[in-house]
Amino acid sequence: xxxxxxxxxxxxxxxxxxxVGVIGWARAxxxxxxxxxxxxxxxxxxxxxxxxPLIRWAFIDSVWNTSGAVCRDADGACWSIIAxxxxxxxxxxxxxxxxxxxxxxxxxxxALLFYSRNRNHWTKHLLxxxxxxxxxxxxxxxxxxxxxxxxxxxxxxxxxLTLLLSVFGLTVAYPLGVILALxxxxxxxTIKWMSIIYIELIRGVPLISLLFMGSFIFPLFLPEGVNFxxxxxxxxxIIIFTAAYIAEVVRGGLQGMERGQYxxxxxxxxxxxxxxxxxxxxxxxxxxxxxxxxQLISAFKDTSLVVIIALFDLLKTSQTVLSNPEWMGFxxxxxxxxxxxxxxxxxxxxxxxxxxxxxxxxxN
Amino acid sequence: xxxxxxxxxxxxxxxxxxxxxxxYQIGTLCMVGLLAYxxxxxxxxxxxxxxxxxxxxxxxxxxxxEIGESLIPYSAASSYGRALVVGALNTLLVSFIGIIxxxxxxxxxxxxRLSTNWLVKKIAAIYIEVLQDIPILLxxxxxxxxxxxxxxxxxxxLNPFTGVFLCNRGLVFAIPExxxxxxxxxxxxxxxxxxxxxxxxxxxxxxxxxxxxxPVFRVSVGILFLLPFxxxxxxxxxxxxxxxxxxxxxxxxxVNVSPEFAALLLGLVLxxxxxxAEAVRAGIQSVSKGQREAAMSIGLKTNxxxxxxxxxxxxxxxxxxxxxxxxxxxxxxxxAVAIGYPDFVSVAxxxxxxxGQSLEGVALIMLVYLxxxxxxxxxxxxxxxxxxLVER
Numbered sequence: 001x002x003x004x005x006x007x008x009x010x011x012x013x014x015x016x017x018x019x020v021g022v023i024g025w026a027r028a029x030x031x032x033x034x035x036x037x038x039x040x041x042x043x044x045x046x047x048x049x050x051x052x053p054l055i056r057w058a059f060i061d062s063v064w065n066t067s068g069a070v071c072r073d074a075d076g077a078c079w080s081i082i083a084x085x086x087x088x089x090x091x092x093x094x095x096x097x098x099x100x101x102x103x104x105x106x107x108x109x110x111a112l113l114f115y116s117r118n119r120n121h122w123t124k125h126l127l128x129x130x131x132x133x134x135x136x137x138x139x140x141x142x143x144x145x146x147x148x149x150x151x152x153x154x155x156x157x158x159x160x161l162t163l164l165l166s167v168f169g170l171t172v173a174y175p176l177g178v179i180l181a182l183x184x185x186x187x188x189x190t191i192k193w194m195s196i197i198y199i200e201l202i203r204g205v206p207l208i209s210l211l212f213m214g215s216f217i218f219p220l221f222l223p224e225g226v227n228f229x230x231x232x233x234x235x236x237x238i239i240i241f242t243a244a245y246i247a248e249v250v251r252g253g254l255q256g257m258e259r260g261q262y263x264x265x266x267x268x269x270x271x272x273x274x275x276x277x278x279x280x281x282x283x284x285x286x287x288x289x290x291x292x293x294x295q296l297i298s299a300f301k302d303t304s305l306v307v308i309i310a311l312f313d314l315l316k317t318s319q320t321v322l323s324n325p326e327w328m329g330f331x332x333x334x335x336x337x338x339x340x341x342x343x344x345x346x347x348x349x350x351x352x353x354x355x356x357x358x359x360x361x362x363x364n
Numbered sequence: 365x366x367x368x369x370x371x372x373x374x375x376x377x378x379x380x381x382x383x384x385x386x387x388y389q390i391g392t393l394c395m396v397g398l399l400a401y402x403x404x405x406x407x408x409x410x411x412x413x414x415x416x417x418x419x420x421x422x423x424x425x426x427x428x429x430e431i432g433e434s435l436i437p438y439s440a441a442s443s444y445g446r447a448l449v450v451g452a453l454n455t456l457l458v459s460f461i462g463i464i465x466x467x468x469x470x471x472x473x474x475x476x477r478l479s480t481n482w483l484v485k486k487i488a489a490i491y492i493e494v495l496q497d498i499p500i501l502l503x504x505x506x507x508x509x510x511x512x513x514x515x516x517x518x519x520x521x522l523n524p525f526t527g528v529f530l531c532n533r534g535l536v537f538a539i540p541e542x543x544x545x546x547x548x549x550x551x552x553x554x555x556x557x558x559x560x561x562x563x564x565x566x567x568x569x570x571x572x573x574x575x576x577x578x579p580v581f582r583v584s585v586g587i588l589f590l591l592p593f594x595x596x597x598x599x600x601x602x603x604x605x606x607x608x609x610x611x612x613x614x615x616x617x618x619v620n621v622s623p624e625f626a627a628l629l630l631g632l633v634l635x636x637x638x639x640x641a642e643a644v645r646a647g648i649q650s651v652s653k654g655q656r657e658a659a660m661s662i663g664l665k666t667n668x669x670x671x672x673x674x675x676x677x678x679x680x681x682x683x684x685x686x687x688x689x690x691x692x693x694x695x696x697x698x699x700a701v702a703i704g705y706p707d708f709v710s711v712a713x714x715x716x717x718x719x720g721q722s723l724e725g726v727a728l729i730m731l732v733y734l735x736x737x738x739x740x741x742x743x744x745x746x747x748x749x750x751x752x753l754v755e756r
Contacts, residue, residue: 029482036481043483190389194396201730204737206695208709209729216722220410221403297497304499308702315502331509339498339506346497 071330081330082337085321089337092157092312098149102160105137109163117352119359134171137164153229157312159341161231165303165313169238170246170296176239177246178285182276184247185254195247202244207305210237215309234306242299249291253284289360293353297346304342314338407723422719423448429714431706433622444715451711452732458628458707459694459736465633466693467686470640477645488641495638500696503635508627508703515623518610529608535621536608545599549592556591560584624705628697636693640686647682648674680748687744694736698729708732 017023031037061076064083071078082089091099112133115121141160143150156164183195202210214237215230222228228236257280265275285292307316318334321327327334377383411418423445430440435453438446476488495503512532516522521531529536540546567578596602608615651674659673700707709729716725 029480032480036479039479039481040483043481043487188385188389191392194392201734204734205730206698206709206733208698208701209726209733212709212713212716212722212729213726216716217407217726220407220723222410223406224410224413301497301499304501305699307501308699315499315505319505329513331513332506335502335506335509339502342499342502343494343497347493350493350497 067326069326077333078330079333079337081321081327081333085327088158089314089317089321089334090158091160092317093155094157094160095149095151095155098143098151101140101143101148101151102156102158105140105160106163108133108137108140109167119356134168153231156231158317159314161306161311162300162303162313165231165235165238165306166296166300169235169242169303170299173239173242173246173299174292176243178250178281180243180247181250181254184251199244199247202241203248207237207241207302208308210241211305211309213237230309230311234309234311238299238303241302242295245295245298246292249288249295250284252291253286253288254280256287257284286360290353290357293349293356297349297353300345300349301342314341411723418721418723420724422715422721422724425719427715427718429718431711432704433625433706444719447711447715448708448728451706451708454705455694455697455700455707455709455732455736458625458632458700458705459697462629462632462636462693462697463690465629466636466640466689469633469637470689471644473637473641474644474648477641478648492638492641495635496642498635500631500635501699501702504627504631504699504703507630508623511623511627518615521610521615529615532623533615533620534623535626536615537619537621538605538607539619540602541604541606543599543602543604545596545602548599549595552591552595553588556587559587559591563587622705624700624703627703628700628705628707632693632696636689636696639689639692643682643685643689644678646685647678647680650681651677683744683748687741687748690744691737691740694740695733698733 014020015024018027030040057076059076061074062079063071063074063076064079066074066078066080067084071080087096087099091102094102112130115129116126139145140148141151141156141164142153180195180199183191184199186192186195211234214233218233218236219227261279261283262275265279270278303313304315306313307319310316312320315338318338322331322334378387424443426440427442427444427447428440429447431438431447431450433454434450435457436446436450438450473488473491476484477492479485479488515530515532518529518531518533521529521536523529528538563578563583564580567580571577608620655673655677656669659669664672697707698709701710701713704710712725712729716722719725
């Protein structure tokens with residue numbers, strides 16, 4: 001009987017080559033079923049048609065640091081347009097020897113944003129840091145104090161203008177949006193209806209009509225002799241616009257609050273303002289952090305519309321370079337460069353928003 | 365105790381919540397009213413000083429500017445009012461075509477995003493991420509520049525198929541010469557739409573009464589194509605085509621899609637489709653796996669599972685964000701002004717520059733977009749109510 005008992009353990013068979021490693025992965029993810037196989041082949045063929053010429057155009061045949069005339073003979077992309085006009089695209093008509101100032105302002109903003117990424121840093125000190133940072137940024141841009149030469153707002157342009165419009169726009173629009181959202185939830189009919197009309201009116205019209213209003217009609221609203229620079233008028237339009245969208249975002253948070261929270265606050269004798277400040281808003285605003293970041297992304301992208309009222313933001317400075325006869329016809333390169341800048345900004349914010357969403361959802 | 369107090373009138377009025385609420389409301393109204401009064405009085409004073417005419421009488425004056433593309437007859441001798449109507453129709457045209465294409469492309473990419481095919485999934489994800497993160501205006505400029513810089517002039521126009529030309533003056537293609545038969549085909553198309561509607565009602569009634577299912581979809585498609593086709597045959601099967609020909613510096617005949625329109629449409633569709641794709645993905649993912657399994661376990665076929673179980677539930681989640689994307693596409697079509705397509709904002713802008721009546725111009729822009737927005741959202745709300753699951 002013993003003869004039939006195997007003493008040694010049997011040799012472990014490896015899984016077939018076709019179901020592990022690269023081949024196994026490809027079979028599971030690319031060639032499972034005839035439809036997917038067909039899709040994969042079609043897609044691969046499509047990529048084969050598109051990608052190599054694109055790489056050839058962008059990297060192999062491209063020229064990087066030449067004059068416009070040399071570019072015309074090159075087969076590939078003319079990145080020289082960026083290399084040569086880099087500082088103008090980024091800073092616009094800001095005086096050339098003073099361009100370190102907007103650069104430092106941008107760096108301060110980036111440092112603040114980077115530091116604010118971590119939610120453990122969200123304290124009162126951070127708020128003060130932001131206020132000081134914004135003031136310093138404004139001072140650096142405007143000048144006129146501490147021996148900095150004064151720079152007119154008409155000379156502001158490029159990336160600092162884009163960032164300034166979106167950051168200041170959102171900073172002012174946020175409290176306004178919270179007030180509007182509270183107004184919309186109010187039990188007082190007049191306040192409720194005024195908020196609803198404002199929000200729906202603004203959300204129903206395109207931003208460009210508000211920018212037109214800012215540049216054409218806003219001067220009419222002011223008494224004679226009072227005049228605001230175009231940048232400020234555009235900023236007002238952006239604030240009015242963003243506030244309505246923030247209000248809807250915040251309303252989502254307010255509606256997410258349970259009745260019990262209001263009742264509990266009432267039962268310990270808090271009045272409306274204390275209830276909102278201590279109980280409701282801290283919780284409601286926390287829920288809506290991710291959509292608020294989405295709103296920041298939209299505001300960042302929407303600032304590009306100020307091109308239409310002839311402000312020199314990032315897009316307009318590149319168009320100005322393109323209208324120079326030397327660089328005429330290299331729009332693709334210039335627009336791709338600007339698109340990459342916007343993409344990097346939006347993508348990092350979107351990633352951050354997703355990360356926050358994950359963090360916030362696991363806590364509850 | 366409080367009730368007792370208020371009956372005896374001991375509570376001062378500023379501590380009574382109801383009276384206080386009235387006070388707050390009056391206060392807010394006064395503030396808003398004062399602000400409005402301040403702005404209006406300034407505006408009137410400024411307008412008087414600049415001696416700008418007010419009112420909408422300029423609408424009937426001669427516009428004296430040309431518009432490149434128009435759906436209705438228009439010339440420089442027409443009135444400003446007519447010019448604005450042309451602009452509004454152009455906006456409607458680009459939004460309407462844009463919305464249809466966006467929904468198709470967005471659904472396609474949204475489904476691709478959920479594909480089990482790794483390559484397709486990744487490409488869809490990259491598409492969504494990249495297109496969402498680049499401002500629409502930049503994309504419009506990019507496509508427009510691409511049309512202008514890459515495509516050759518009309519004399520060297522690309523000719524991918526017979527009767528189709530692609531050059532920097534736009535896309536030109538042949539269309540059938542319009543005749544009476546085509547008008548009848550249009551009528552028969554409308555008639556088939558009505559017939560399908562009645563057929564659907566009848567089929568639903570029959571299913572409710574007898575339980576028999578009628579293949580509505582296949583029959584509908586048949587009616588939709590067959591009826592106009594028969595009309596065409598009966599009308600003598602006209603095949604005359606209006607073929608574009610190069611005359612002088614441009615093409616004559618056929619249909620010419622201008623580069624402005626093409627760039628605007630392409631930009632709007634590609635950009636908005638990325639957002640629609642996200643909405644579609646979220647909608648499909650919101651239907652739990654158990655629903656599909658349950659549907660299959662009671663013996664429904666794959667397409668029935670999709671049609672009767674998955675889609676009705678997914679649509680409920682998809683429609684609200686889809687509505688807001690349609691609205692945002694309509695509003696974004698106003699960026700046409702930047703690339704020179706004569707949409708409503710663009711025409712209104714020219715009008716404002718010529719007449720100096722910016723107040724009326726901006727008011728008209730806002731009013732027209734409000735009407736578009738409100739009617740779109742009213743329609744989508746109605747549709748949303750229709751597809752909403754009726755709960756117990």
